[in-house]
Amino acid sequence: MLKKLLPVFTVLLTSMTFAQDNPLSVHVLNLENGLPSANVEVVLEKNSGNNWVKLNQQFTGLNGRISALYPENKKLEQGTYKVTFKTEDWFRKNNQKTFFPEVPVIFKVDGSVSHYHIPLLLSPYGYSTYRGN
Template sequence: MLKQFLPLSTLLFTSMAFAQNNPLSVHVLNLENGLPSANVEVVLEKSSGNHWVKLNQQFTGANGRITALFPENQQLEQGIYKVTFKTGDWFKKHHQNTFFPEVPVIFKVDGSVSHYHIPLLLSPYGYSTYRGN
């Protein structure tokens, strides 16, 4: 009977190990109530010349986090990246107006650290972000 659960436990362990080794994570908190913002769509892009190349797209979990936003089979290279939080869609789902339909956060990967974390503190008419750890 225990054999039935081995594949699931192996999958969970593998997913957790990947999240710990992933070079990019994000976290969204609602400043109005201090709670995590679940189901916020987040798009990751990399600058390539005069345009952006989409690398990944995910939704925040129940804890407002995406622990492994960077694509699994790629290596994080130095360059300019953009994480876009689709805040307008999130506020619309919660029957609220917002001034910012999306929040683009453009940042530079210089290779000085192995993990980049981008938190977003969100309210309908303002936001704040910083380089987390």
């Protein structure tokens, strides 16, 4: 039995280690009910001159989090980044309308910290975000 579970534990441990070492995470909470917002599509882009270059795209988990949004095996560089939360799709899937089809959060990475966390507090007609830890 243990031999069968060993590969599963190895994968879980590897992904947990990566998540801890990843420099960017996000979290989405629904302000109407205080619960995590699962399955919100999130896109990460980096500014390059006059263009945004897509680096990654994921969906929040059951806990409303993406603990490792930055691409694996890539060093976080200084610069301007954008995390876009695709809120309209999430509200539609939850049978609600929203005023905001998406919430773009643009932020600067200056290298002063090793991890950036961006929480989004979401409701159909308002949102709030801040630099978390």
